[in-house]
Amino acid sequence: MANNSSAKAKIQRFGNFLSSMVLPNIGAFIAWGLITALFIPTGWMPNAYFAKLVGPMITYLLPILIGYQGGKLVYDTRGGVVGAIATAGVVVGASIPMFLGAMVMGPLGGWLIKKFDKLVDGKIPTGFEMLVNNFSSGILGGGLSLLAFTYIEPLVAGVSTGLGNIAQAITDAGLLPLIAIVVEPAKILFLNNAINHGVLSPLGIQQAASAGKSIFFLLEPNPGPGLGILLAFWLYAKGTAKQSAPGAIIIHFLGGIHEIYFPYVLMKPLLLLAVIAGGIAGDLTFVVLHAGLVAAPSPGSIISLMAMSPKGGQLPVLAGVAVATAVSFLVASIIIKRDPQGEDIEEAQAKVKDMKAESKGQTIAEATTGDVKLIVFACDAGMGSSAMGESILKKALKDAGITGIDVSHSPVDSIPGNADVVFTQENLYERAKKSAKTDRILTVKNFLDRARYDEFISQLKK
Template identity: 55%
Template sequence: MATETVAKPRTSLRVGIQKFGTFLSGMIMPNIGAFIAWGLITALFIEKGWIPVPALGGFGTNAAGDPNVGLVGPMITYLLPLLIAYTGGKMVYDVRGGVVGAIGTMGVIVGAGIPMFIGAMIMGPLGGWTMKKIDLLWEGKIRPGFEMLVNNFSAGIWGALLAMLGFYGISPLVQAFSTGAGNVVQFLVNNGLLPLTSIFIEPAKVLFLNNAINHGVLTPLGIQQSLEQGKSILFLLEANPGPGLGILLAYMFFGRGVAKASASGAAIIHALGGIHEIYFPYVLMRPMLILASIAGGMTGIATLAVTNSGLVAPAAPGSIIAVLAQTSRDSYVGVILAVVLATAVSFLVASVILKTTKHSDEGDLNAATSKMEAMKGKKSSVSSTLTGVGTAVLAGPIKNIVFACDAGMGSSAMGASVLRNKIKAAGFPDVKVTNAAIASLSDTYDVVITHQDLTERAQPVTASAMHFSVDNFMNSPRYDEIVELVKSSNTEEITTAEPAAAPAVTHGAHAAEPAAAVGPAAAPAAGAKGVLLAESVVLNGTATDRDGAIDEAGKLLLDRGAVDISYVHAMHEREESVSTYMGSFLAIPHGTNAAKDHIMHSAVSIVRYPQGIDWNGKQVKFVVGVAGINNEHLHILSSIAKIFTNKAQVAQLEEAGTVEEVLDLFGKVNA
């Protein structure tokens, strides 16, 4: 009981920190481009810049003898805080909240007379939240025709009041806070204590949200310091790629298994791409490596402090390229040295840990990546680089797998049936394997499987899922990988019963039945037209190429009255975009998703080519034309899938002398 009582508050605190940190960084990150633009203008055109230009840098006087305003001052004083405020207000209450938040922030800016990033991060969300509450007071009570009048004046009046509140009330408080925070930083610098911040920053990066630390806290303070001193060390407290790079280099030399093999690719992404979360799973595999990260971080900060080096603006992402682009003109030696020394120290400490501790990295990388994402409360966009299996890594057991194709009724149904058999045979009958059209996908699946030519279309709408690309739906080697992934992710839920002795491809007929969205594998309802009839089976096709075979299979559907001629045209269109070759001498041409309106009733045609025909470089002996409504065709596709994953049954089909033998092999699907 004591353990449970203690654990719950910790979880709540972690989640609360994550949400708060995400919100803070969410105001900064969309505007990083503006920060970089300001940093480049500052580095180039100020009086001590690379190309001093008085009119742009804001120094000297113009032709009338008045001081040049330049771009640097107005951008840092007005543009950046207002962008942050607008973004924060919009996060709370869309564009209306963003506008009111920006108006309120203007009062803080004018009242303080200094860049008000902290003030913007307060007034932006406050303006959006209060405007939202005010609108609720008269929601549904405004007479028709007066909505625009009320909305515009309420936003204007409340925005003006917030600007005055910011001018008289908020700006003095924020100015005092900024001054105090700056004094704390300066105290740490003057007393040589700033490197100690790595003790908190490095573990927090791995355990919570690195962007929250960098962009939510350090960037606003760094901008203020940069304005006063021309550069800031704060921009590199978290963004220095050295500590993580040292750990990945150590894995390249002294790691084992998957971790060692993937470390080199991860190091490139980390150092050049600036995506630091790529190294977090490597630390989680060996928690002691956090000491290497801390040591590297402290070394880098100490080097920056000793050489009085810094950046003029945030380096985002934390790539060595971005770091050098934002380095102050007098700090290149110090910044480069800070990165190199941080890498070296981190590498040495990590190497000692890896060499002196007994541990097998083989198979742990997936688990560590999942652990990282579970702690962060979000999926990673780069973790597939570590695991090699998709665009995201699961933070829990796999329960929902979908095969997606253009129309969702042919190749995807076949692939789903094959994989469903394999997963059931492995002892996981509760794992749902369905098929769908790409157009109907939603981000609710654990695993998405597509033909390699369709993966890019499926990824944007299923960003949270792991993606597998295949070029052979019948016997792709990726299926075994997925089965192993299901096993590892469902370890605690594996039943004690032994898996069926028979292999997946010869498992009982029920194992091949589609589930859930695919529909039950029952025969068509009473009164429905037969899906596969003897008249739709041809044992000796006459076509000699792919297009002719599609026409031949399509004509059988057309003769049945199952489709109109437009559907046959759509079968060719589908083939031009993505091949319907399935493997095992089988192709299943079918129409596009847009052609479903041209299907009158479900039907399947089968044409055999004993000598085989060329299908985009693959030999095909069986062409199965498919037209389906409401999943009525899935029963026959399930039977086809089961047969074509069994070499003996494929051989029987090749030797069949009558149409009845073919129908018997498919289990008399119309019974």
């Protein structure tokens, strides 16, 4: 059992690292997607002059941004610079977008320059620090770039082409919808960003570069399965889960924050059948109708899906979302009708909270005493659900008349060192404990749980 938990944690960390290279650069991907959708010959506003941006952006800009971010994750800005130089070696002359190569060379460059700095620490004569720092990063980055250009690029190109061919073969065989059997449960385990941005998006970008769109951009962000779950809770459940479902629907479907429906599934694990069925039905619809997007939608909102749809491609996308919603809703309705009350969402949160407090040997009051200047919300990617929690707590602090406390959000693996209190999801507690320098780490099952924050504020006042 311990080995399984350890393996799962390692997979989560690896997946989070991959997605952390892509997520901060999503704005650049969206910019490229919009320019592509608008100005290519088959776009909404064909323009040969502006379309010249499409090729260089996907060939050079996006991979180098990923390489820089990968190096920065390992060794801050200095690692990012070396990672970007090393990534240039795999993108120059490549016949396909080198996102996989960037994910290799970026972290490698950051790791090597970190090792070099550790090796020469304390051995550089006074006055020569800047000279050594600049030349070491230049020489190492340049050498890695030459190595990547000569050896790594052909190897990665072969691997990328092979993966693309396998993915295309699965699609042609009509088996792609079955990927929902893996994707949908993985989302509930908060591996959604790792799967989408670490695996599916690079495949989608490669396919979109040649075909103008890709179905891989639709497999994980489809809001249909989650929407079906929330609709079923709204109509057939009882208690707090029923009352909170309408607000969750708006946040999920329009805001694109899929994490909002995960606690509902975790309350009734049998609902995994509903999201899997909805995912398979939606993906099958996408395949049959040849749906696809020009770039990765982020967040997974219906608005983002429509914005990233190619000209004339909105109806197939909408059809896939609608079918996924309907199938998920039907299956979930049967499950919820059998036990409409089930475990109340607040009761479930309270039980977990008590168990966590007992296991750590501390109460909430003990965890929140002392001076608090910075509160950080930490989620897997540090962008979606944690930002919602930040917003809710800021308002709660303002309503309570408490000032002088900053509230921010961050990825769970890079919590700021000056954080006094950290809020994170229950399944991320161990990772938060390793990343945070404070021992005041409070867990929540749902970042929208206002009652949890009211309890924290009442203790803070005392």
